[in-house]
Amino acid sequence: xxxxxxxxxxxxxxxxxxxxxxxxxxxxxxxxxxxxxxxxxxxxxxxxxxxxxxxxxxxxxxxxxxxxxxxxxxxxxxxxxxxxxxxxxxxxxxxxxxxxxxxxxxxxxxxxxxxxxxxxxxxxxxxxxxxxxxxxxxxxxxxxxxxxxxxxxxxxxxxxxxxxxxxxxxxxxxxxxxxxxxxxxxxxxxxxxxxxxxxxxxxxxxxxxxxxxxxxxxxxxxxxxxxxxxxxxxxxxxxxxxxxxxxxxxxxxxxxxxxxxxxxxxxxxxxxxxxxxxxxxxxxxxxxxxxxxxxxxxxxxxxxxxxxxxxxxxxxxxxxxxxxxxxxxxxxxxxxxxxxxxxxxxxxxxxxxxxxxxxxxxxxxxxxxxxxxxxxx
Numbered sequence: 001x002x003x004x005x006x007x008x009x010x011x012x013x014x015x016x017x018x019x020x021x022x023x024x025x026x027x028x029x030x031x032x033x034x035x036x037x038x039x040x041x042x043x044x045x046x047x048x049x050x051x052x053x054x055x056x057x058x059x060x061x062x063x064x065x066x067x068x069x070x071x072x073x074x075x076x077x078x079x080x081x082x083x084x085x086x087x088x089x090x091x092x093x094x095x096x097x098x099x100x101x102x103x104x105x106x107x108x109x110x111x112x113x114x115x116x117x118x119x120x121x122x123x124x125x126x127x128x129x130x131x132x133x134x135x136x137x138x139x140x141x142x143x144x145x146x147x148x149x150x151x152x153x154x155x156x157x158x159x160x161x162x163x164x165x166x167x168x169x170x171x172x173x174x175x176x177x178x179x180x181x182x183x184x185x186x187x188x189x190x191x192x193x194x195x196x197x198x199x200x201x202x203x204x205x206x207x208x209x210x211x212x213x214x215x216x217x218x219x220x221x222x223x224x225x226x227x228x229x230x231x232x233x234x235x236x237x238x239x240x241x242x243x244x245x246x247x248x249x250x251x252x253x254x255x256x257x258x259x260x261x262x263x264x265x266x267x268x269x270x271x272x273x274x275x276x277x278x279x280x281x282x283x284x285x286x287x288x289x290x291x292x293x294x295x296x297x298x299x300x301x302x303x304x305x306x307x308x309x310x311x312x313x314x315x316x317x318x319x320x321x322x323x324x325x326x327x328x329x330x331x332x333x334x335x336x337x338x339x340x341x342x343x344x345x346x347x348x349x350x351x352x353x354x355x356x357x358x359x360x361x362x363x364x365x366x367x368x369x370x371x372x373x374x375x376x377x
Contacts, residue, residue, distance in 0.1 A: 026158030031209040038205025045198025047174030056188040064261040073129040077137035086366030089142030104135035109196035117189035145362035164291030171284025179277040246371035286338030310344025
């Protein structure tokens with residue numbers, strides 16, 4: 001199909017026939033499509049590793065606390081490094097910076113594969129995963145700012161919604177691939193190596209697109225690091241969303257990293273079984289549909305109303321999952337739990353990002369990612 005969108009001028013919507021703010025409008029932009037496909041392939045590898053690593057560590061140690069430690073290595077850096085990552089992203093060539101962060105994660109994933117192949121001590125796995133976490137923490141503010149700069153401002157909602165389908169679609173595909181390849185006795189270290197290779201897809205995608213230039217930040221001294229907090233104080237909507245998301249992450253999202261223990265203790269599902277992989281994939285499918293629905297089924301509804309609907313749905317779904325008496329109901333409730341989870345956060349992120357200009361988006365979005373991933377216990 002001939003691309004009628006001039007991707008070098010993403011602020012333009014000329015010849016874009018799709019509804020403003022919809023997922024189809026964002027996907028109409030050629031460079032956004034390239035990044036989307038590369039990111040999707042890379043995220044499949046990430047979720048292969050996210051499924052296999054907790055299971056591998058739990059099988060070796062039999063302790064959920066060690067699994068939680070690995071989750072901290074992955075998410076903890078977001079709390080500490082999101083602000084520096086946002087500052088860097090607004091002062092350097094974003095394209096080169098993003099490629100370098102993908103390379104860091106690729107190398108650390110290869111180390112993880114090497115350590116797992118040799119049954120190295122858990123602390124070595126922790127260090128390798130920490131390296132992945134550091135690369136990811138520095139990457140995500142720049143990635144989010146770059147992604148939304150590829151589409152016109154009026155189509156940011158569609159871009160954010162499609163980005164959520166990348167993450168959650170990978171949550172579906174990743175466990176399925178693990179389940180299929182496990183039948184051929186693919187080892188944990190080989191799964192980690194597969195993840196390392198998938199970073200090449202997003203590197204090649206970045207090399208093939210033109211990332212819009214921004215006016216580099218000239219803020220001096222420590223004000224670079226406090227700028228995002230200044231914006232949050234000045235804009236009530238931003239501060240309320242940050243506090244809401246931080247509370248949500250702290251109190252409601254630990255179950256994500258503890259899936260292996262929950263599956264075994266509540267439902268008798270062994271974390272190394274195909275049933276566990278299908279349970280995880282069902283949750284991811286719900287999350288994928290929930291996130292995408294914001295810019296498709298509910299594109300004409302105010303996102304603030306969607307946020308309220310999402311939190312109510314999440315509360316009901318979480319209660320249903322916690323009280324599910326059997327595996328069948330666990331599958332049903334975990335689907336709606338995933339859907340409510342990303343329906344809510346996608347609507348929140350759309351409101352958050354839509355009010356930010358490209359020049360400050362990376363720094364202020366760093367607060368979002370601190371609240372989203374950095375406050376999960």
